[in-house]
Amino acid sequence: MLIKKKTVTLKDVAKKAGVSSSTVSRVISKNPKISPMTTEKVLKCMEELGYHPNAIARSLVSRKAGTIGVIMPSTSKDALLNPFFPEALRGITHRASKSGYDILLSTNDNKNEELAVIKKYINSSKVDGIILMSSEVQDECVEYLSSVDFPFAIIGSPDEGGDRINHVDNDNYMATYELTRYLTMKGRKNIAMIAGDLSLMVTKKRIEGFKKALEESNLKFDQEKVYTGSFDEKTGYQYASIITDLKPIPDAVIITDDLVAFAAVRLFKQLKLEIPKDIAVASFNNSILSRYSNPPLTSVDVNALTLGEEAINLIVRAIEKGERGNKIITPHIIYKRKSTEDD
């Protein structure tokens, strides 16, 4: 058994400094009413005793946990393999610490569990606010958080009630519109799309942007050529092989994740399709994979780091000022690479 060092409390400091607890407390919270002399004396005693305020005790009385809960999506087990999440997480932790908050991280296996975690965090008063790293169509977690009016922010877009829900997102509609238009300008006329999980808001938006761009290019939007399903390696192969079975084979494909695109590219190459000559490939996330692919892939950088940082800005305002319905659109960048550039 280890010898438990008696913890130094505010009281000890007060006694040593010959002042009241109130005064010490005020020095800690930098209350300007305390005289410089007293402040200095107290500070010195704190130093000498090695005193550190107990965050738990402060939380109890101030009713602020000083903590933000971050909920990783349950959608896909390999979600964390997608560099989007770690990158956004980095933005979150970084900005949070600057804003004086700690991050409570949770992963979960399914939506029920996700909701349970959220309720636990809220009911136990462990967090002051919550960030949802993704949102689904008809997301029950979003609905719950809205219904109890607990401070929260979404990375992504809510299905509905966007004017009441804090969220930060790229303009996925516009990004996909631009990407598609770029392909049509390059002369592509038969464009397929591997769009991701249809229960995700992002998927919905991207398909809309895709559709709009085709229409404006006087190309037919063919629902049959929009493939939806979970994001993983298999998906890439699977849909890519369906696509190559089409007659005629599409001359371009937009894929909503580099990982999936990478897998698709491999199949195309196995089938001796030349990229971009026979089929152009454009994807999202601009991960290292897209740069390392052969040929390098044109990809939309969604700037996950910024999304994470802005999510913290939103949640802090929600917590400290009660703000709701703030919306931030962060810029995306289309990196044009060999996979779509034939010249």
Added chain:
Amino acid sequence: MLIKKKTVTLKDVAKKAGVSSSTVSRVISKNPKISPMTTEKVLKCMEELGYHPNAIARSLVSRKAGTIGVIMPSTSKDALLNPFFPEALRGITHRASKSGYDILLSTNDNKNEELAVIKKYINSSKVDGIILMSSEVQDECVEYLSSVDFPFAIIGSPDEGGDRINHVDNDNYMATYELTRYLTMKGRKNIAMIAGDLSLMVTKKRIEGFKKALEESNLKFDQEKVYTGSFDEKTGYQYASIITDLKPIPDAVIITDDLVAFAAVRLFKQLKLEIPKDIAVASFNNSILSRYSNPPLTSVDVNALTLGEEAINLIVRAIEKGERGNKIITPHIIYKRKSTEDD
């Protein structure tokens, strides 16, 4: 301004149930002395009032935060891009929630900040224990945690004092030994190594294993052919080009990260070297990259998920039973793929 719903406290439940606070508290903590009748009555009142115990208040009196701090390494900015970390994180959060702990996550930009975060966590009583996701030679964070005897565990190996420090690791020495021996059995006689950051313990161990295997194979260990430096894309290109400038060019190279290996492979191919005929490539982490590479890369799977889970097991025992110096070795698997198999 939102109407602040008065929070339901234990007292409210007590009043409604017509019992004392003590009794309600005992029901919460499932104290077996409370009669079934009373328990039921209290439970019913809790239900009806929508009562949930306040974790902060419990923490204050029980002196347990119910939280484990996880420190991401500061070594490399793109550390989170390496799938090792997200994967380990998933193991951590998953097992932690099963053990009744929440995870406080921190990233930081440098070692000083890392130490500052650790001190903050400890001094403010926000965490019951700390997991370090990597360890350096002469790691000041390890030294600090040891000196104050705060419960902590390392994913990786400590530089010294291993018998007093809880840690979970692969046998990196053995893994690299095996990998090297495998290459020598395949007839490779001139093996180089891109070993990673020399300040990391893992680098040290792997180099030792490499050396040992060469000696046992009666091959000369040439310090000149062990390249150390930070883990990033550039490193791959850089050292790969140094290697290809050697005369004769090595017939195999071991690279301690898939990402770096991937970059190296690209350069080899640009220089028209055939893999594995001219140069075999073996790496670590078995990320998706290694499978997607052309040719697919032989890679050591370190099983990051398990490392994360075991780290929680260690820290929980450290917190709840005061255990120190526990050591867990988790198995690695060498996935042999085309990049080393010529036949």
Added chain:
DNA sequence: CTGAAAGCGCTTACAG
């Protein structure tokens, strides 16, 4: 500018 007192929401010996 400073202090005494009450209280944040719980737990835990102690007593019965």
Added chain:
DNA sequence: CTGAAAGCGCTTACAG
């Protein structure tokens, strides 16, 4: 099996 009381380490009106 249950309750009254003290206390965890802080903050914050209130009073001066």
